[in-house]
Amino acid sequence: MERIGDDMMFEEILSRLPAKVVCQFKCVCKQWCYELSTPKFVLIHTRRLSNLLQKKLLSLNEHTIVVDDIVSGNLEVDTRKIVTFPYDVQLSKLIIIGSFNGPILLCIRRTDANELVLWNPTIRRFKLISDDYFSHYFGRHDDTGGMYVDEHNDLKVLHINCFAGAVTTRVYSRHNDSWRELSFLKGCLFGSSFYSWSHGIYSDKTIYFTVSNYWIPPGECNIVAFDVISESFSILHFPERIQVNPCQVHFLTISNRLHGIVVRYSD
DSSP: OOOOOHHIIIIIIGGGSOHHHHHHHTTSOHHHHHHTTSHHHHHHHHHHHHHTTOEEEEEEOSSOEEEEEEETTEEEEEEEEEEOOSSSOOGGGEEEEEESSSOEEEEEOOSSOOEEEEEETTTTEEEEOOOHHHHHHOOTTTEEEEEEEOTTSOEEEEEEEEETBEEEEEEEETTTTEEEEEOOOTTOOTBSTTEEEOOOEEETTEEEEEEEEOSSTTOEEEEEEEETTTTEEEEEOOOTTSOOSSEEEEEEEETTEEEEEEEEOOO
8 A cells, every 4th residue: 555645644634624633633743743833734724624614703802702603694602612812911902803714813902012913713823923013003993904825825914004194004924924015005095094994805815995084074985905916905996876975885705705785874
């Protein structure tokens, strides 16, 4: 019988197992612990799990973090689990910025400096990824972001900061464990305090944001799209038949397709 190679063992067999089982296999030996912790294996494993359509709802309040299974659009209360955050912090100080196929992007608000954290509640692993810029310039109402995997299977975090009328965009590479700045739209006024950014919604290699101005009548609503391949921004317009000013627009992904919910204000 032909011997199974390491690539076949880890990428084709073990990557199909549940996350908790993978964590147990890390105790077999040091080599297995290393192989099952590499960014390549984590991405393959995450993508396989996402294809199983296992949906979960994470709820965060002042005292507990609750994870519920979603089956056929309904919450399975019988399978509810209480999880603990693996970092010494008050839960009221946590802000969820985004998620992507398992990992969750959070901000820890502190009086001296803020911290940005990647956390996978399924396997209970986390990583601090903030740097000096984020620690000093993150604002609860002025920052947003999203997560994606590029063509090289590198998990990346997009961070958008609005401060003093300017928009600063940066991207973090998990593979390189470093940040770099990106170019934003020139002449754009979306960094003004009059504008409010939504969290990013990923769909078909693009992260979408709504950028709304409710302060100046009759209001204004825009769509900012970030292409994860070219790492460039663009502004999209709503169809003319949809009257979106003034209104609220919320994006969501259904069956891997982007949908928008438009909520208009009554007179």
